[in-house]
Amino acid sequence: MTVESWIQVWYALPVLLRGLLVNLELLLGLLALGLVVGMAVALVEVYAPRPVAAAAVAYEWFFRGVPELVLLFLFYFGPDQFGVQISAFTAAVLALGFRSSAYQSQIFRGAIQAIPAGQMLAARSLGMGRLRAIWHVVLPQALRLSLAGWSNEFSSVLKDTTLAYGIGVVEVMRQARYLTARNFRLALPAFIAVAFLFLILTYLGNWTIGLVERRLRIPGLEVRR
Amino acid sequence: MGQLLVVEGVCKRYGAEEVLCGVSFSLEKGETKVIIGPSGTGKSTLLRCINRLTEPDRGRVWLEGMEVTAPHANINKIRSQIGFVFQDFNLFTHLTALDNVRLGLLKVKKMGRKEATERAQAELARVGLAGKADAYPAQLSGGQQQRVSIARALAMDPKLILFDEPTSALDPELIGEVLGVMVKLAHEGMTMLVVTHEMGFARSVADEIVFMERGVIVEQGPPEKLFRAPAHPRTAEFLRKISELYGEAA
Amino acid sequence: MGLDWAWLPQLAHGLKITMELTAACMAMGAALGIVLALLRVYARGPFLPLFWLASAYVQFFRGTPLLVQLMIIHFGLPSVGIRFTPFLSGLIAMGLNTAAYQAEYFRGAIQAVKAGQMLAARSLGMTRVAAIRHVVLPQALRLALPPWSNELIYMLKYSTIVYMIGVMDLMGVARTIAARNFRFLELFSLAAVIYLGIVLLLTFALRWVERRIRVPGLGSAGRG
Numbered sequence: 101m102t103v104e105s106w107i108q109v110w111y112a113l114p115v116l117l118r119g120l121l122v123n124l125e126l127l128l129g130l131l132a133l134g135l136v137v138g139m140a141v142a143l144v145e146v147y148a149p150r151p152v153a154a155a156a157v158a159y160e161w162f163f164r165g166v167p168e169l170v171l172l173f174l175f176y177f178g179p180d181q182f183g184v185q186i187s188a189f190t191a192a193v194l195a196l197g198f199r200s201s202a203y204q205s206q207i208f209r210g211a212i213q214a215i216p217a218g219q220m221l222a223a224r225s226l227g228m229g230r231l232r233a234i235w236h237v238v239l240p241q242a243l244r245l246s247l248a249g250w251s252n253e254f255s256s257v258l259k260d261t262t263l264a265y266g267i268g269v270v271e272v273m274r275q276a277r278y279l280t281a282r283n284f285r286l287a288l289p290a291f292i293a294v295a296f297l298f299l300i301l302t303y304l305g306n307w308t309i310g311l312v313e314r315r316l317r318i319p320g321l322e323v324r325r
Numbered sequence: 326m327g328q329l330l331v332v333e334g335v336c337k338r339y340g341a342e343e344v345l346c347g348v349s350f351s352l353e354k355g356e357t358k359v360i361i362g363p364s365g366t367g368k369s370t371l372l373r374c375i376n377r378l379t380e381p382d383r384g385r386v387w388l389e390g391m392e393v394t395a396p397h398a399n400i401n402k403i404r405s406q407i408g409f410v411f412q413d414f415n416l417f418t419h420l421t422a423l424d425n426v427r428l429g430l431l432k433v434k435k436m437g438r439k440e441a442t443e444r445a446q447a448e449l450a451r452v453g454l455a456g457k458a459d460a461y462p463a464q465l466s467g468g469q470q471q472r473v474s475i476a477r478a479l480a481m482d483p484k485l486i487l488f489d490e491p492t493s494a495l496d497p498e499l500i501g502e503v504l505g506v507m508v509k510l511a512h513e514g515m516t517m518l519v520v521t522h523e524m525g526f527a528r529s530v531a532d533e534i535v536f537m538e539r540g541v542i543v544e545q546g547p548p549e550k551l552f553r554a555p556a557h558p559r560t561a562e563f564l565r566k567i568s569e570l571y572g573e574a575a
Numbered sequence: 576m577g578l579d580w581a582w583l584p585q586l587a588h589g590l591k592i593t594m595e596l597t598a599a600c601m602a603m604g605a606a607l608g609i610v611l612a613l614l615r616v617y618a619r620g621p622f623l624p625l626f627w628l629a630s631a632y633v634q635f636f637r638g639t640p641l642l643v644q645l646m647i648i649h650f651g652l653p654s655v656g657i658r659f660t661p662f663l664s665g666l667i668a669m670g671l672n673t674a675a676y677q678a679e680y681f682r683g684a685i686q687a688v689k690a691g692q693m694l695a696a697r698s699l700g701m702t703r704v705a706a707i708r709h710v711v712l713p714q715a716l717r718l719a720l721p722p723w724s725n726e727l728i729y730m731l732k733y734s735t736i737v738y739m740i741g742v743m744d745l746m747g748v749a750r751t752i753a754a755r756n757f758r759f760l761e762l763f764s765l766a767a768v769i770y771l772g773i774v775l776l777l778t779f780a781l782r783w784v785e786r787r788i789r790v791p792g793l794g795s796a797g798r799g
C-alpha cells in the first residue's frame with residue numbers, strides 16, 4: 101500500500117460515486133416497495149380476518165427467514181427460467197424490497213398495536229368507517245411511532261444494497277472490483293474508501309431521520325426507547 | 326475510648342447542594358443508634374459515606390480505630406466488615422436466597438463451598454427463612470426479601486450493620502417480621518446504625534436517637550429524653566409530624 | 576424441473592461449512608462483543624481512551640457493509656502482506672462484524688441491570704471486577720439472549736456472502752451446481768427451504784435455551 105495507490109483511488113472517486121448513485125437508486129426503490137407492501141402486510145395482519153392474516157404472517161416469515169442473496173438469485177434467475185427477462189437492477193429492487201417489506205411490516209404492526217384501542221373507538225363514535233378511522237386516526241400516530249424502528253431498517257438496507265453486487269448490478273462494490281482488477285494494490289484503499297462513503301451515508305441518513313422525527317414530534321406521543 | 330465507629334466532620338455536596346455538612350458522631354460496640362429526619366436530609370448519603378459507597382468530600386471515618394477514609398485503606402476488606410441493608414433490598418436477582426447469602430462468603434471471604442453453604446443455611450434459619458433457600462427473590466414477599474438481605478449481611482460476620490430505611494418499601498403487614506429480626510439482633514448485641522421512621526422500634530430498641538435536618542445533626546440523645554423533652558423546636562415539630570403520619574403517640 | 580439426488584451430499588457438505596462459519600463467528604463475536612461492551616460501559620477516567628476505541632470500533636463496523644469488510648480483509652490486506660484462506664477471511668469478517676452488533680446488545684443488557692445490584696455487591700466488599708463478573712454479567716447475559724438469538728439468525732443468513740470469495744458454503748455449492756446444470760430456480764428454491772428449516776430449528780432451540788436459563792423476576796419473562 102503506497103501513497104500512490106491512495107492517490108489513484110482518489111482520482112477514481114468519481115467512478116466510485118457513480119457506483120454509489122446506483123446503490124442510492126436501489127435504496128430508494130426498495131424502501132418505497134418495502135414501505136407500501138410492508139404497510140399493507142401490517143394492516144392485513146392486524147385488521148384482516150384470520151386466514152388472510154395468517155397468509156400475511158407466512159409471507160413475513162418467508163422473507164425474514166431466507167438469506168438476501170438467495171432471494172436475489174431467485175428473483176434474478178427465477179423468471180428467466182420461464183422465459184421472462186428481468187434486469188439485475190429490477191431483480192435487486194424486488195428481492196431487497198420484498199425482504200424489507202417483511203421487516204417494515206413488523207415495525208408498523210408493533211406501532212399500530214401500540215395505539216390504544218380507545219383511539220379507534222373514539223373515531224368510530226364520530227361516525228367514521230373502519231378504513232377512514234385507520235387512515236385518519238391510527239396511521240398518523242402509528243407512522244410517527246414507527247420512525248425509530250424504521251431508521252434502524254434504513255441503516256440496515258442501505259448497507260445491504262451492496263449485496264446486489266452478487267447478481268452483477270454495477271454498483272459501488274462492482275466499480276471498486278473493476279478498479280482493483282486492474283491493480284490489486286488498489287484493493288485496500290479502494291474498499292476503505294467505499295467503507296467511508298457508507299459511514300458518511302449512514303450518518304447523513306440517521307441525521308435526516310432524526311430531523312424528521314423532531315419535526316413530527318407531538319407532545320404525548322413519544323417513542324418509548 | 327472503646328468506640329466501634331467514629332464519624333468526624335463528614336461533608337458531601339452534589340453540585341451546589343450541600344447534602345452533608347460536618348456530621349460527627351460515634352457508636353459503641355453493641356449499641357443501636359437510630360437516625361431520623363425529613364426526606365432529602367442526607368441520611369442515606371451519610372450511611373453510604375460510612376462504607377464509602379459514596380465518597381465523602383471531607384471528614385473522616387474510623388472502624389475499630391482503623392481509618393476507613395484513609396487514602397490507601399483496603400476498602401473492600403472494610404466493607405466486608407460493615408453490613409449494609411438497603412431500602413429496596415437489592416437482592417441479587419439471578420440468585421436463589423441461599424446463593425444470595427453464600428456469594429459474599431465464596432467470593433469475598435473465599436470460604437469453602439461446604440462451609441459457606443452451611444453458614445448460609447444457618448443465617449437463613451436465623452431470620453426464619455430456612456424453608457426458602459431455593460426461592461428466587463422474585464418469588465419472595467418484600468418482607469422475606471428484606472430478611473434474606475439481612476441474612477446476607479449477617480453471614481459476613483460484620484462488626485456493624487447499617488440499615489437504610491429497611492421497612493419503608495414494605496406493605497404495613499410485612500414490616501413487623503423485619504423489625505422482629507432487627508430487635509432480636511439488637512438484643513444479641515449487634516452494633517447497628519438504623520435510619521428509620523418506625524418510632525416504636527426507635528423507642529424500644531435504640532440506645533440513642535439522632536435527629537438530622539438539612540445535612541446537619543440537630544440533636545441527639547437517649548429516646549426517653551428526645552421523645553419527652555426535645556431540646557430543639559425543630560425536633561419537636563418533626564416528631565409531631567411523624568406521629569401524625571404514622572399514627573403513633575410520640 | 577427436477578432435483579437430482581446426487582446433489583444432496585454436496586449440499587450437505589456446504590451446509591456443514593455454513594454451520595461451522597456461523598457458530599465460529601458467533602463465538603468470536605460474543606467474546607469480543609462482551610469486552611467491547613464492558614469497555615463502553617465501564618472504561619472511564621484513565622481508561623477513557625479505551626472507551627473511545629471501543630466506540631469507534633462499533634461505529635465503524637455497524638456503519639459499513641459486511642461485504643466491504645469482507646473485501647477489505649480478503650482482497651485488501653494481501654497488498655500489505657496479510658493473507659488468509661477464504662474460510663478464515665469469511666470467519667474474521669463475520670466475527671469482527673457481529674462483535675460490533677453484539678457489543679450493543681450486551682451494553683444495553685449491562686445497563687439494564689439495576690444500579691442497586693452493583694451497590695449491594697460492593698457493600699459486601701466485592702471488588703468492581705468481581706461484582707461485574709459475579710453479579711452484573713450473569714444477569715446481563717440472560718437479558719441479552721433474545722437479541723443475541725436474532726443476531727445468530729442474521730449471521731446465518733449473512734454467511735451466504737462468503738461464496739463471493741470462493742468459500743463452498745451452502746450458497747456456494749448451490750450456485751455452482753445451478754450454474755453447471757443451469758437449474759437456478761430449483762437450486763435456489765432448495766437452498767431457501769434449507770435455510771428456512773435451519774432458521775426454524777434454531778428459533779426453537781434458542782427458545783428452549785432461554786426457558787432453561789430463565790430466572791424468575793429477570794427479563795421479559797416477568798415476575799413470579
Ligand SMILES: Nc1ncnc2c1ncn2[C@@H]1O[C@H](COP(=O)(O)OP(=O)(O)OP(=O)(O)O)[C@@H](O)[C@H]1O
Nearest residue numbers: 339342344362363364365366367368369370371490
Ligand atoms: N447521586 C446523587 N446525585 C445528586 N444528588 C443526590 C445524589 N444522591 C442524593 N442526592 C441528593 O442529596 C440529598 C440527600 O439525599 P439522601 O438520599 O441522602 O436523603 P435522605 O435523607 O436519605 O432522604 P429520604 O428520606 O428520602 O431517603 C437529596 O436532595 C438528593 O436529591
Ligand SMILES: [Mg+2]
Nearest residue numbers: 368369370490
Ligand atoms: Mg434515604
